[in-house]
Amino acid sequence: METNDTMEKVIALCKRRGFIFQGSEIYGGLAGFWDYGPLGVELRHRIKQSFWETFVSGRDDMYPVSTSIVMNPRIWQASGHVDTFKDPTEDGKQFNVMFSTSVGAGEEAATSYLRPETAQGMFVNFKNIQDTFHPKLPFGMAQIGKAFRNEISPRDFIFRSREFEQMEIEYFVRESEWEKEFESWRGAMLAWMKSIGLPTEKIHELEVPAEDRAHYSKRTTDFEFDFPFGRKELCGLAYRTDFDLRNHSTASGVALEYFDEETGERFTPHVIEPTFGVDRSILAILVSAYTEDELGGEKRVVLKLAKHLAPVRVAIFPLLKNKPELVAKAREVCTDLKKQFGNVVFDDNGNIGKRYRRQDEIGTPYCVTIDFDTLGEKPELLNTVTIRDRDSGDQRRVKIEDLKAEVGL
Numbered sequence: 001m002e003t004n005d006t007m008e009k010v011i012a013l014c015k016r017r018g019f020i021f022q023g024s025e026i027y028g029g030l031a032g033f034w035d036y037g038p039l040g041v042e043l044r045h046r047i048k049q050s051f052w053e054t055f056v057s058g059r060d061d062m063y064p065v066s067t068s069i070v071m072n073p074r075i076w077q078a079s080g081h082v083d084t085f086k087d088p089t090e091d092g093k094q095f096n097v098m099f100s101t102s103v104g105a106g107e108e109a110a111t112s113y114l115r116p117e118t119a120q121g122m123f124v125n126f127k128n129i130q131d132t133f134h135p136k137l138p139f140g141m142a143q144i145g146k147a148f149r150n151e152i153s154p155r156d157f158i159f160r161s162r163e164f165e166q167m168e169i170e171y172f173v174r175e176s177e178w179e180k181e182f183e184s185w186r187g188a189m190l191a192w193m194k195s196i197g198l199p200t201e202k203i204h205e206l207e208v209p210a211e212d213r214a215h216y217s218k219r220t221t222d223f224e225f226d227f228p229f230g231r232k233e234l235c236g237l238a239y240r241t242d243f244d245l246r247n248h249s250t251a252s253g254v255a256l257e258y259f260d261e262e263t264g265e266r267f268t269p270h271v272i273e274p275t276f277g278v279d280r281s282i283l284a285i286l287v288s289a290y291t292e293d294e295l296g297g298e299k300r301v302v303l304k305l306a307k308h309l310a311p312v313r314v315a316i317f318p319l320l321k322n323k324p325e326l327v328a329k330a331r332e333v334c335t336d337l338k339k340q341f342g343n344v345v346f347d348d349n350g351n352i353g354k355r356y357r358r359q360d361e362i363g364t365p366y367c368v369t370i371d372f373d374t375l376g377e378k379p380e381l382l383n384t385v386t387i388r389d390r391d392s393g394d395q396r397r398v399k400i401e402d403l404k405a406e407v408g409l
């Protein structure tokens with residue numbers, strides 16, 4: 001099933017079920033731009049939340065920022081992007097893939113760029129973090145945010161788009177420690193990829209040879225993933241040396257240094273940069289989760305998403321739509337679970353089998369059905385419901401009061 005056929009099916013599912021739509025669709029689209037619908041937004045949100053919990057709030061050496069997309073153009077001169085952030089066009093010319101824009105009106109207008117990476121927003125705030133929090137090395141800055149690249153040929157759905165989101169960390173270290181820190185980030189990145197449900201056998205580390213590395217990097221490991229259209233970069237880890245801080249110090253005239261209070265030393269820290277794309281992560285997750293199987297003699301499509309990423313955690317069904325007492329009980333259970341988890345839905349549309357199929361397709365791990373026994377038709381089953389597992393299709397009867405624990409992660 002590892003073919004472009006899978007891509008077509010995933011793209012169709014994303015559109016059909018409200019994950020991802022072509023951007024500007026009613027006007028014929030705009031190449032390289034995509035819009036996310038309700039379920040896509042939920043999945044996106046959960047991936048970012050997982051990144052945040054793992055790499056930012058779950059640690060005590062991280063300083064998150066949210067910096068502007070448009071910055072002083074001198075930043076992009078100093079970072080090397082104006083001169084070198086180029087790709088060759090078909091006829092061999094070098095084309096700078098930064099989107100330019102003008103800031104201000106009339107003669108005052110200045111040309112700047114939409115950021116092609118979130119990293120520079122962190123480097124230019126290095127001093128602010130030093131002055132306000134006085135962190136000790138090693139420490140990191142982190143940012144999740146949009147980045148823009150005028151890719152010459154956007155392709156492969158959301159894999160190569162012109163507007164995308166990055167989750168980046170700039171981890172500041174002493175030069176002598178860079179190899180050790182690089183190794184530790186390698187492990188941390190792999191562990192996170194595993195935690196979002198990516199099959200490890202599809203992840204491959206590529207040591208990027210010097211001639212292919214970005215202008216700032218002394219060592220880069222790309223983590224490639226077996227997408228249906230080939231083995232391609234999912235995320236990366238780069239040793240950026242002190243390139244960025246040093247260049248911004250020189251160009252701005254503001255010293256971007258670290259002062260070691262114990263030794264009295266002043267120096268420019270070196271940087272290890274783990275960088276992830278939100279959209280590429282979503283694609284890797286979707287193509288890995290997409291499954292066609294048979295359940296009870298019927299073919300079905302099921303998204304085997306990691307439970308903590310599923311856009312809908314629980315779907316609540318009254319067995320029959322036209323029985324007000326079933327509907328009322330189902331609503332009550334739904335409201336209660338929703339208060340706790342948020343992403344809980346009520347569905348009374350069509351027969352139960354159809355409702356299961358719909359939830360399977362969007363990766364809902366649990367479906368809960370309220371039936372006559374819930375209401376006490378068999379007195380010993382009063383206030384119990386059936387809970388169905390997405391992957392096995394198995395159903396069990398549990399007490400309503402135990403539901404929260406059952407569907408908790």
Ligand code: ATP
Pocket residue numbers: 149151158159160161162163164165166233234235236275276277278279280
């Ligand atoms: P590629 O070689 O595929 O163009 P890159 O090496 O230029 O990628 P980086 O500059 O390392 O990518 O960007 C960091 C991360 O941002 C990538 O690992 C990827 O997840 C994401 N990313 C980069 N370009 C795009 C894009 N055009 N569309 C979606 N995500 C992207």
